[in-house]
Amino acid sequence: MLPTVTFFFLLCLSVLLLFTLKRLKAWFTSIELLLAVMFASYLCQTVFYTLSSPYERLSVVEQHFPFWTVRLQYGVVLAITLMWVMACFRSRASLVHKLNCAFGWVLFVVLCEKALLMAGVLESQAASWYPSLDMTAYMLVVILMLSFTDWLRRILLKEGLMR
Known part of the structure; x- marks a missing residue:
């Protein structure tokens, strides 16, 4: 019962977080945001499955709802919240605030x-x-995303896809 409730909670949270993507356009262009969210989703899922596969650590319960719950958590929720951390790093916030966001x-x-x-x-x-x-x-993951977003911005500027 609890995995089902967790799934629906994360589904609602994912939908709410998807609505916040529009507010990220203050720091990212549309193409940059799309590519960065896709990379963040890939990165978060890859790190989770890499850490959980070879060791007797955390693994997903082999049922339908837990499988999709983990996909939502690592593919959507963590990716979008990581994009908000990247937005914090692009803002004019102090270094202490940026580090607090990352930690x-x-x-x-x-x-x-x-x-x-x-x-x-x-x-x-x-x-x-x-x-x-x-x-x-x-x-x-935070360090890789910082590097990726900086690299992506330079590439998009060089190719004329951003101003």
Whole structure:
């Protein structure tokens, strides 16, 4: 029952977050936003499945709703919230605020994984779950996204797709 409720909660959250994409146009052009969200979605899903596949760590419960719940969480929710972190880095905020956004997002990811574990969407074969590996991997995701968005902006400017 709880994995089903979690799925519908994340579905509603995903739809609400999709509506916030329009507000990101203050920092990103449409083509840049589309490509960056797709890359962020790919990156978040890849990191999760890379971390969970070779180790006895977190894995998805083999049922219908948990499968789609994890897809929503790592493919939509984390990707769009990561884009908001990238918008913070493009804003005129102080360095302390930017770092707080980045660390806050990493903490959000770890807390979401813990919530999904407690809700029965994720399972762990190990005796305990240590989120330090996840924190390190998702800090790497933030750094890779920063590099990607800067690289993408330069390419789009060079190709004349942005002003």
